[in-house]
Amino acid sequence: MSILSVKNVNKNFGGLKALNNVNLTVDAGTVHAIIGPNGAGKSTLLNCFIGRLEPDTGTVTFDGTSLLGIEPHEINQIGVSRVFQTPEIFGELSLVDNVMIPAFAKRDGIFTLNAWRQIKTETAIRDKAMVMLEDVGLAAKAGDIAGQLSRGDKRRLELAMCLVQDPKLLLLDEPTAGMARADTNNTIDLMKTIAQRGVTMVVIEHDMHVVFSLADKISVLAQGTVIVEDMPENIKGNPKVQEAYLGGAHL
Amino acid sequence: MSLTMNRNDVLLLIGFTIVVFAAPFIFTPIGAGYPDLLQKFAIFGIFALGFNILFGLTGYLSFGHAAFLGVGSYTAVWSFKLLSMNPLPAIFFAILLGGLFSAVIGYISLRRSGIYFSILTLAFAQMCYNLAYSVLTPITNGETGLQLDQSDPRILDTAAGIDYGAALPVSNFFGIDMNSTVETTLFGQTLQFNSGYYFCAVLLILCFFISMRIFRSPFGLMLRAVKSNQNRMSYTGLNTKPYALAAFIISGMYAGLAGGLMAVTDPLAGAERMQWTASGEVVLMTILGGAGTLLGPVIGAGVIKYFENIFSSFNEGILMQAYSFLPETLQHALVSISSLFVGEGWHLTLGALFMLIVIFLPGGLMEGFRRIRTGISRLMGGGKSGKASDRASAAAE
Known part of the structure; x- marks a missing residue:
């Protein structure tokens, strides 16, 4: 059952197409990771979930309610909590x-x-x-x-x-950014424990290590578009991902 | 009540009540026991307590709270003129009008934060001052100030058959004149028990109790959250604006009450009460005592009013006497230097004191007391327990 659905979201900053027809479905009780190289539009997308940015077109629906045009505190009150890049x-x-x-x-x-x-x-x-x-x-x-x-x-x-x-949905924006390795591993363990309790999570990350040990499903964002959405084990081998994310190098 | 309050809070409240009621005993030996000054302690204590709920808890620095003080004074005098010389309706309407004005000014000013908020409140207060000084002369009596008159209607008093005769009426609490003073002599000191002071004292204790309840309430915790991190607060499902506005209105009502009490103890109201210097004074009191602490603002108010009184009363003659043991040239040199800091120039002393506090004790006098207490407990029980009590007392603030 999907709890968060993003349909045909577009967002332009001047001439820059930050988000180009993004579609995304997050199922209840799963950990969904959004990865992508710098500038792929990850943070822009997340800001559309929490009322900080308004997409030009498209819809963002959480549990049957549109998240567009409502205040951050209202979004929290309907069950969306957020962890920031800097705590x-x-x-x-x-x-x-x-x-x-x-x-x-x-x-x-x-x-x-x-x-x-x-x-x-x-x-x-x-x-x-x-x-x-x-x-x-x-x-x-x-x-x-x-x-x-x-x-x-x-x-x-x-x-x-x-x-x-x-929370019905927990959004995490690069939860291990700027952390020492030991702290990173501790945080990942903690997130795994939380995930086992059935909390739905959306994790934005560019650290592969974090994502592959945690996510049930991964969406790869590149140049404002979701290029692949699949299980973690299928992502690693996908040539499109290697091309976009790693510039063709092997993992 | 004892169930819902900390034991320390109960003790603090009892101690505070004792000190306030025994003020004529305590302050007479240091030359501050006369009614006029004690009334100022109590009234500015209330003003600073309220200001601290806004500034100490939410961190919003208002530079316009004197406006609500002035509104309270004018309202109280009008209540004396139109309704009754009883202070109860006067302070009731003073609090009400203080609250209404602060709701309007707060609603607009809180659209901005930081320095812009401060500037907006300052601008509003100066507008109020100028309106009171000139434009609204029919209501405020402009430059002269609003005063009582024998021919005032005083509807309630007239209905109750109270006649003040040819004399100018005095505010009275069901027959007790607010300017009546009982004198006794104890250990060679003349103690003055003034009914106006005790009227203010009861309200000061009540205000302190309310402030304590707010500090220890979930609402108080939210106000601290406003100061700490508004971004996190809104992503936690809380609307920061009504919290800040509620704090602004509560502090405006405290200021209205303080202004009303000024008129109760001395029934006249002038525009100078609304001037920016008066707004600045309450900021100084709060910071000097310790912003965000329960007791600090009252102490700050007391210290500033006490120093104002002591230093402004010094003149060259007194200084000459004080330095009379010195050789004449040195005496004259010292007198000419010190005279800058006393009399009209006592603000220079206040400024120096304020600078010292801000630089060496950013937490105000309360931080100083805490350091002394920690120092003593460290001496008594070794380093370890000293650190523990430091943390405990920091948490208690």
Whole structure:
């Protein structure tokens, strides 16, 4: 069953055709990777999912709702969470506060003036946040200030912040970019665990290593067009992919 | 209530209440125990507490909060003129009008952030000031300022059969005059218990309690999130704008109340209350005390008002006396240097103090207290426990 469908999406920046008739279907419960060389249009496409960019033509439908023309917070409220290239967290707040904020957002909606309630009595939310921190291996640091974490830990925290909302779809934009090898492997393991729980994920990546160990299906984007959409094992040998992505060299 | 509040918060609230109520005892020995100054402590404490909810939590730096202070004062005086000399309707309408004005100004200014937001609020406040000073003279009485008059209607008072006779009426809380003072002598000190101060004090404690509830609420956490990362916030399913606007309106209502109380303790209102210097003053108070901390703004307000009072009262004669033990040439040299910093020039002292705080204690006086506390606990219990309590007290802020 498809949860996200992109149909005939075009996007031009001046004379540049960033996206040229892109079609894409993401099935529920799968990990779908979008790969491609630099400038292929990966980030442009992702920005069309989350309300940052409006395609010139075409549709982006999530779970029966169009994602076009609605605000980022509304997109999140219908079940799409996003992990950024550079981890976006609340750097001045404690880890547990960082995870409680999305939990409140999920329960109370886009705005609630609950100025008289006290966080101390919100035990259900706090427990949920602690379980998530446990899951990503940060429970011991729950009281620390988030800004002082390492890059890899920040990414784990960001994943916990997304997962506490039980998203129907998790978008990851180069989740291991700029990370040391050890951090990268840890993050991949964590993403595998998340995938095993049945969370639908769309991963944008150019690190092949990350993609092949994680994805159920891969779409290869080159010059704004999806040139191949297939299982990972078939992608490696595909001559079109080698041509576009690797400039003809063998993997 | 004890169930929903931290033990430390309960202690802080009790301690705060005791200090505020015992203020005439505490501040008389340092020459700050007289009603006029104590009232200023309480009123500017409220003003800074409210400003801190906006600036300390959301990080939006408003340079126009004096506008709401002025609106509160004018509203209170009009309430005295039209309705009653009772301060309750006066502060009720002052809070209401403060809230309405801040809703309009906040709604427009919050379309921008950072420096542009600050400039917009500053522009609005200057507009309010100029309107009050000249254009709206029928309402504000322009340059002279809005004052009470024997012939004011005072509908409610007249209906209740209260007649102030030929004298100019005094604001009174169900018969207790706001300017009445009881004097006693204790240990050779003359203590003054002023009803106007205690009226402000009760409201200050109430405002402190509300501020504490907001700080510890999910809403307060969202306001901190606004300051920390608005991008993450919106991708987390939260609309940042209404949170910032709510904080702006709450702080506007605090400012309205503070302005109203100024009129309660001294029933007149002038446009100068809305000038940008007054807006700047509350920024200084908040930063000096410690933006984003619960107690800091009240302390900042107290310190600035105290120094204003002390330093502006010094003159050359007092300085001459202070340096009289020195040789005459040195005495004259020192006096001519120090006199720049006192009297009319006390702002120079304030500026120097502010610079020192910002450079050496960016977290304000509260950070200074925290450092002292950590230093002491480190001395007492070795390095390890000192670090732990440092973290604990940082988390408590």
